[in-house]
Amino acid sequence: MSGALAADDRGGIVVDDLAYEALVGATRNFLDALAVAVPDGPTADRLTADLAGWAGVLGGLAAEERDRLFGRRAGIASYGQAMTPAYRVLERDDAGLRGVARFGRYFHGGKGAAHGGAVPLLFDELFGRVINGEGRPPARTAYLHVDFRAVVRLDRDLGLRVWREREEGRKQYVRGEIRDGDVVCAEAEALFVALRPGQP
Numbered sequence: 079m080s081g082a083l084a085a086d087d088r089g090g091i092v093v094d095d096l097a098y099e100a101l102v103g104a105t106r107n108f109l110d111a112l113a114v115a116v117p118d119g120p121t122a123d124r125l126t127a128d129l130a131g132w133a134g135v136l137g138g139l140a141a142e143e144r145d146r147l148f149g150r151r152a153g154i155a156s157y158g159q160a161m162t163p164a165y166r167v168l169e170r171d172d173a174g175l176r177g178v179a180r181f182g183r184y185f186h187g188g189k190g191a192a193h194g195g196a197v198p199l200l201f202d203e204l205f206g207r208v209i210n211g212e213g214r215p216p217a218r219t220a221y222l223h224v225d226f227r228a229v230v231r232l233d234r235d236l237g238l239r240v241w242r243e244r245e246e247g248r249k250q251y252v253r254g255e256i257r258d259g260d261v262v263c264a265e266a267e268a269l270f271v272a273l274r275p276g277q278p
């Protein structure tokens with residue numbers, strides 16, 4: 079990214095994991111509040127100006143992709159990103175993971191249920207985490223199939239499970255499910271293809 083500095087070149091102290099997790103959590107809370115608020119004109123103007131100010135501050139702290147924190151902190155909730163519904167990994171090994179997810183109001187589709195696009199988004203994120211494990215070449219999603227079995231309700235702790243199904247050369251098949259208690263809300267299957275050296 080042009081104009082971005084490597085973290086080492088900035089000379090400052092990078093925020094610790096706990097503080098970064100709190101920042102991403104506050105961002106999620108903000109997005110949930112924005113999704114349901116009906117602001118008056120002055121409030122909207124004030125917020126727009128505040129956000130523009132913060133975008134400017136953060137723009138001045140932009141880093142190269144390899145040095146960024148967003149989505150790259152393995153030890154914290156949602157790997158430190160707010161792009162997908164919130165999740166936490168409870169158990170993980172090379173075969174898969176178990177965890178919990180929560181779809182905030184920002185991910186509302188209609189009639190109290192999560193947006194249909196947010197469900198595959200979460201699967202792609204989780205699959206990517208399992209497939210791109212330690213020591214493996216990076217792999218990209220070739221296809222992602224989701225069956226929506228029951229509505230995903232907002233603001234509830236949901237069970238997550240993802241597991242590697244099989245591997246055929248560069249092709250890696252992975253499956254997963256999202257449960258609300260005993261109810262399977264969504265099941266997914268995907269193919270990831272490991273990238274050849276130099277492949278974007």
Ligand SMILES: CCCCCCCCCCCCCCCC(=O)SCCNC(=O)CCNC(=O)[C@H](O)C(C)(C)COP(=O)(O)OP(=O)(O)OC[C@H]1O[C@@H](n2cnc3c(N)ncnc32)[C@H](O)[C@@H]1OP(=O)(O)O
Binds near residue numbers: 219221277
């Ligand atoms: C790099 C990122 C990780 C970095 C680490 C970061 C840490 C972790 C972060 C995790 C957070 C989120 C991670 C999300 C992961 C994404 O969402 S990636 C973004 C979404 N996906 C894309 O943009 C992919 C776009 N497509 C492509 O780049 C290329 O089509 C692909 C998928 C790499 C495959 O192309 P290719 O390498 O030229 O392979 P190709 O020879 O065509 O096919 C290889 C084999 O796969 C089969 N195949 C390919 N596509 C299909 C298909 N759609 N259906 C069926 N079979 C297929 C072929 O038939 C062939 O089979 P065989 O003949 O070998 O039996």
